[in-house]
Amino acid sequence: MEDKIYLDNAATTRCHEDVLKEMIPYFTDIYGNASSLHTMGQEARKIIENARARIAKYLNANPNEIIFTGSGTESDNIAILGTARKLKSRGNHLITSNIEHPAVRNTFHHLQREGFEITEVPISPNGTVSVKDVEDAIRPETIFISIMYANNEIGSIQPIEEIAKLADDRDIIFHTDAVQALGKLRLDLKNSHIHLLSASAHKIMGPKGVGLLYFKNKCRHPKLGKFLEPITYGGGHEGGYRSATENVPGIVGFAKAIEIAYNDLEAEQTREKKIRDDFITWVLTNIPESYLNGSQENRLANNINLGFRYIEGESLLLYLNDEGFEVSTGSACSSHSLEPSHVLLALGLEKAEAHGSLRITLGRDVNQADMNNLKPVLKQVVENLRKLSPLAPH
Incomplete structure (x- = not known):
């Protein structure tokens, strides 16, 4: 593995040495x-509460507004299922986007089978959801909206605050999957209209x-009252919303990872953006029939998603x-699927184009030299594959 250059940091990241060091005593001592x-x-209880307070400080939230879960997926499920079922007596209409992570998308599909009505708002060619489209989708019976903060495949950053305010003004609970955004964008939850936010530790070293789930005002809305119920039952851990023995080492590691990410967030994002833009420009200039999926400007600093015609x-x-070079073609959660990415299809790509995508995601361990080394290799591999492709012009 020493000679490998890892470029799949949207799927998962290496655990930071300082994170591991802080976790070890809670496995052994x-x-x-x-x-x-x-x-x-x-x-152990004191350690958990200390970690909760540390995380809350960086997110500008109250510690009692954060519970710990086993993953971002579980946080999404608690938020979506728990709110929809709790508020079902008020309405059965839910709104989401057509580029959500499977943890959100498939949970909405499950609720559809329970009798809820779902509206999937489309994205623009640059990968963003229109606030107006969300507003137009709202009905009298709409009780819940979930739009991801930043997309895991194309890195597009959504107008979350505008959509959250739109929902809050109409007494609709708003949730965002911020698994990709945490540690890359500075979140200020106290001054936000977001009601529910999901995140995960392994995306930030x-x-x-x-994972964690943030809920504003301990799940209490001034007009709706308590808006969340648990989806699993047991010993009543985490305020009764996530019954299971807490993962003390993991929670400690999560707090340390957030501390590392937020202490130099702007500087690290500026560094990654410079590497990202240099690579995108080089590929589009030097590899014919290549294109960028999504907007170059309105995307996470670490995300590169490129398409190459005539190859898989x-x-x-x-x-x-x-x-x-270890890269990805899309979401790690659906990498074994033979179907083209639903995100790329939502951008308007044909199936053949969607199959020809490549996702590269940077991280703290990736430097300019790594990407410079990738450039000629990528160009040569694309040329070689096109020579073998029956679709490529010869």
Whole structure:
């Protein structure tokens, strides 16, 4: 693995050394169950509450507005299922976008089978949702809206605050999947209209297996009252919203990862943006029949999603992997699917074009030299694959 250059940081990131160092004592020394009443158990409880407060500080939220979960997917499920079912007596209409992560998209599809009506708002050619389209989709029976903060495939950043305010003004609960946004954009939840926000540790050099769910005012809306109910039942952990023994080492690691991400957030994003833009410009200039998926400006600093006509993205991925570059063709959660990306199809691409996509996502371990090394390799691999393609002009 030493010779590999890892460029799939939207799927997961390496666990930072300082994160691992902070976690280790809670595997081996202070390993008590945080619900136990003995000394070690209560020490574990103090550690969790300290981590909750640390995270809340960076998100400008109250500690009692954050619960810990097992993943971003679980956080999405609690937010979506828990709110829809709790407020069903008020209406059965839900709104989302057509580029959501499967953790959101498939949860909405499940609610559809429960009798809820779903509206999927389309995106523009640059990958963003129109606030006007969301407004037009609202009905008297609309109770819930979920739009992702930033897309995991094309990195497009959505007008979340405008949509959240639109929902809040109409007493509609608003949720955002911020799994890709956390640690890349500075979130100020106290001064936001967002009611629910999901995030995950392993996208920001934290451990796998721990996520968070933010809920404004402890799930209480001034007009709707309590707007969330649990979707699993057990010992009543995390305020009763997520019953399961808390992952103390993971929670500690999450707090440290957020601290690292936020301490130099702007500087790191500026660095990644410079590398991103240089690479995109080089590819579009030097590799014929290549194109960028989504907007170059309105996207996460670490996200590059390129299309190459006449070749399959999977073949491109495998050849680049053999050359020591680990990349992706889309979301890791659906990478084994033979279907083209629903996000790229939503952009208006044909199926053949969607199959020819390549996602490169930068991280703290990626530097300009790594991307300079990729440039000639990518160009050569694309040329070689086109020579073999029956679709390419010869």
